[in-house]
Amino acid sequence: xxxxxxxxxxxxxxxxxxxxxxxxxxxxxxxxxxxxxxxxxxxxxxxxxxxxxxxxxxxxxxxxxxxxxxxxxxxxxxxxxxxxxxxxxxxxxxxxxxxxxxxxxxxxxxxxxxxxxxxxxxxxxxxxxxxxxxxxxxxxxxxxxxxxxxxxxxxxxxxxxxxxxxxxxxxxxxxxxxxxxxxxxxxxxxxxxxxxxxxxxxxxxxxxxxxxxxxxxxxxxxxxxxxxxxxxxxxxxxxxxxxxxxxxxxxxxxxxxxxxxxxxxxxxxxxxxxxxxxxxxxxxxxxxxxxxxxxxxxxxxxxxxxxxxxxxxxxxxxxxxxxxxxxxxxxxxxxxxxxxxxxxxxxxxxxxxxxxxxxxxxxx
Numbered sequence: 495x496x497x498x499x500x501x502x503x504x505x506x507x508x509x510x511x512x513x514x515x516x517x518x519x520x521x522x523x524x525x526x527x528x529x530x531x532x533x534x535x536x537x538x539x540x541x542x543x544x545x546x547x548x549x550x551x552x553x554x555x556x557x558x559x560x561x562x563x564x565x566x567x568x569x570x571x572x573x574x575x576x577x578x579x580x581x582x583x584x585x586x587x588x589x590x591x592x593x594x595x596x597x598x599x600x601x602x603x604x605x606x607x608x609x610x611x612x613x614x615x616x617x618x619x620x621x622x623x624x625x626x627x628x629x630x631x632x633x634x635x636x637x638x639x640x641x642x643x644x645x646x647x648x649x650x651x652x653x654x655x656x657x658x659x660x661x662x663x664x665x666x667x668x669x670x671x672x673x674x675x676x677x678x679x680x681x682x683x684x685x686x687x688x689x690x691x692x693x694x695x696x697x698x699x700x701x702x703x704x705x706x707x708x709x710x711x712x713x714x715x716x717x718x719x720x721x722x723x724x725x726x727x728x729x730x731x732x733x734x735x736x737x738x739x740x741x742x743x744x745x746x747x748x749x750x751x752x753x754x755x756x757x758x759x760x761x762x763x764x765x766x767x768x769x770x771x772x773x774x775x776x777x778x779x780x781x782x783x784x785x786x787x788x789x790x791x792x793x794x795x796x797x798x799x800x801x802x803x804x805x806x807x808x809x810x811x812x813x814x815x816x817x818x819x820x821x822x823x824x825x826x827x828x829x830x831x832x833x834x835x836x837x838x839x840x841x842x843x844x845x846x847x848x849x850x851x852x853x854x855x856x857x858x
Contacts, residue, residue, distance in 0.1 A: 495521070495718045495719070495720075496521045496522060496523045496703075496717065496718065496719040496720070497514070497520035497521045497522065497719070497720050497721065498511070498514055498520055498521075498522045498523070498719060498720065498721050498722070498723055499522075499523050499525065499710070499714070499717060499719040499721070499722050499723070500522055500523065500524045500525070500723045500725070501525050501710045501722070501723070501724045501725055501726050502524075502525075502526060502533065502724075502725030502726050502830065502832075503524050503526035503528075503530075503531040503532065503533065503693070503697070503704060503706075504532065504533020504534065504535065504725060504830065504843075505533060505535065505830070505840055505843040505844055505847065506533075506725040506829045506830030506831075506833075506843050506846070506847050507524055507526075507533075507723070507725045507829075507830075508524070508531065508532075508693050508696040508697055509564075509696065509843075509844050509847035509848065509851075510723055510829060510847045510850060510851055511524050511696075511697065511699075511702050512696045512697065512699065512702070513847070513848070513851040514701075514851065514854065515699040515700075515701035515702045516699055516701075517851070517855065518854075518855060518858055519701065520701060521701050521703075522701060522702050522703070523702075523703045523705065523717060523719065524697065524702060524703065524704045524705065525705045525708050525709075525710040525713065526704065526705065526706050526707075526708065527707070527708060527709050527710075527726075528706065528707070529706050529707045530690070530706065531690070531693045531694070531697060531704065531706070532689055532690050532693040534549040534550070534552070534801070535547070535549075535552045535689040535693075535840065536548050536549065536689065536690055536693075537552075537688045537689045537690050538690060540748070540750065540788060542750045542784075542786050542788065543784065544750065544776065544777065544782065544784055544786065544787065544788045545688055545776060545780045545782050546748070546776050546788050546790070547689070547774075547776060548746075549744070549746070549799075549801075550744060550746065550774065550790070550792060551760060551761055551774045551776070551779060552684075552689065552840065553574070553576045553676075553677070553682070553683075553684060553760075553779065554571075554681075554682070554683060554684060554685070554840055554841065555576070555677040555679040555681065555682040555683075555839070555841065556679055556680070556681050556682075556839075556840075556841030557679050557680045557681070557841075558841055558844075558845055559680075560845075560848065561841050561844045561845050561848070562680075562681040562841075564844065564848065565692070565844065568692050568695040568696055569685040569686060569687065569691070569692040569695070570685070570686040570687075571681075571683035571684065571685065571686060572683050572684050572685070572686045572780070572781050573683050574682070574683050574684050574778075574779050574780075574781060575675055575682055575683075576675065576676040576677055576682065576760065576761075576779070577674055577675060577676055577759045577760070578676045578759060578760075578761045578762070578763060579757075579758065579759055579761075579762045579763070580595075580642060580762070580763040580764075580765055581762055581763065581764050581765075581767060582599065582641050582642065582765060582766065583599065583641070585598060585599070586758065586762060587599060588674040589642065589676070589763060590666060590667045590668065590669060590676070591634060591638060591642065591668050591669070592668075592669035592670070592671065592672055592673060592674060593606060593609050593669070593670060593671055593672050594672050594674065596609055596612070596638075599638075599641065606670045606671055609670050610670055613633070613634055613635065613668070616634070616635030616636070616637065617631065617632055617633055617634060617635050618631040618632055618635060618636070619632065620632050623660050624660070625655060625656050625657065625658060625659065625660060626643075626647065626655035626656070626658040626659065626660055626662040626663040627639065627643075627644075627654070627655035627656045628660065629660050629662075629663040629664055629666075630643050630655065630663050630666070633666075633668055634668060641765065641766070642765050643655060643663065643666075643765070644765075645765050645766045646763065646764075646765035646766075646771060647662070647663075649765075649769070649770075649771050649794055650742065650771055650794050650802075651742055651794070651802075651804070651805075652742065652794070652796055657806070658805050658806065659805045659806065659807070661805055662805050676761075679841075684779055684780060688780070710726075720825065721825040721826075721827070722825060722826045722827070723827045723829055723850075724826065724827065724828055724829070724833050725828075725829050725830040725832065725833050726832050726833060727739065727800055727832045727833070728813065728816045728817070728820065728828060728832065728833050728834075728835060729812070729816060731816075731820070731833075732816055732819065732820075736812055736815045736816060737812050739800075739803065739804075739809055739812055739813060739816075739835055740803075740804035740806065740808070740809045741800035741801065741802060741803060741804060742794055742795070742796065742801060742802040742804060743794070743795050743796065743797060743798030743799050743800060743801055744792050744793065744794055744795065744798070744799075744801050745792075745793040745794075745795050745798065746790045746791070746792060746793075747770075747790060747791045747793065748788060748789070748790045749788070749789055749790075749791075750786055750787070750788045751786065751787050751788075751789065752785075752786055753786070753787060754784075754785060754786075754787060755775065755777065755778070755787055756773075756775050756787050756789050757773065757775050757789075759775075759778055760774060760775055760776070760778035760779045761773070761774050761775075768791075769793060770791040770792055770793050771792050771793075771794060772791075772792050773789050773790070773791050773792075774789065774790050774792070775787055775788070775789045776788055776789075776790075800832060802837055803831070803835045803836060803837055805837075809835070810835075813835040816835075817835075827850060827854075829846060829847060829850055830843055830846070830847075831843065834846075
């Protein structure tokens with residue numbers, strides 16, 4: 495008999511399981527359909543001994559003191575600061591757009607104030623922001639929109655920015671100085687020994703049982719439990735009765751090279767060149783020393799593992815029908831990206847799990 499059945503061993507499932515087991519002394523069964531814990535943050539050493547992220551680069555960053563303090567019980571951090579370049583017109587320039595980016599592309603020598611004046615002069619003043627394109631052109635104008643956003647968005651989502659809701663580009667920063675950090679959060683880094691080690695420690699509790707390579711549907715009739723915490727796709731939970739929710743997936747092509755480093759930073763975006771969106775080189779992030787290096791190229795695609803909820807009105811409408819039905823269920827809790835059909839950063843996922851635990855703790 496388990497107090498909780500938790501479906502999924504990613505951040506949502508692992509954090510809520512750890513809290514229930516350690517703080518409330520509850521018996522928890524974690525069921526994971528993949529053959530590993532960690533969800534999309536899973537990392538491993540490849541055949542060349544290089545630590546890689548199986549599902550693309552994961553850099554932890556947060557301004558939540560409680561989230562950072564909580565996870566720091568289970569890992570030390572390597573202090574990595576994320577920087578990204580974009581390959582545009584044959585040159586690699588910082589992204590998010592900053593003073594260096596604009597000066598390089600336009601062959602200018604703007605000061606911070608002059609950059610503000612320039613962007614004010616080229617931005618398109620719209621009466622209403624209706625889509626992702628509107629968000630960008632109202633900030634930086636048509637030229638930078640074309641160079642950085644239009645084609646990259648199409649590769650990433652399969653549609654142009656005009657067809658996506660404003661939230662996709664709403665949070666894209668523009669910097670008037672030379673700050674080239676991708677994230678400016680208070681805390682940033684990667685687990686010093688890798689994400690998988692972090693997850694092992696989260697789930698190392700006598701009250702927690704982990705079952706891998708198992709679809710929860712295969713065992714749900716055989717297992718006795720009191721409450722269900724579901725972190726998988728909500729449309730799968732309801733057997734797609736209202737239709738499948740639209741997602742974008744990714745295909746990763748890995749290559750190990752006989753050189754110490756392949757590129758200048760961990761991630762280089764390719765907005766306009768090639769079919770892939772970016773190349774990631776893991777050693778920049780993990781700070782591992784190794785004579786060889788592994789890179790991966792990311793190819794977005796419409797089918798496969800669900801990574802990004804499609805930010806369209808149609809998708810939200812379908813989700814609301816599932817959510818309404820889920821809300822009426824007793825002793826069932828939806829948690830995380832797939833269950834809530836929202837793109838959360840890792841810290842937001844952890845924050846949501848901690849908040850749910852606080853709610854459950856009050857009920858017991």
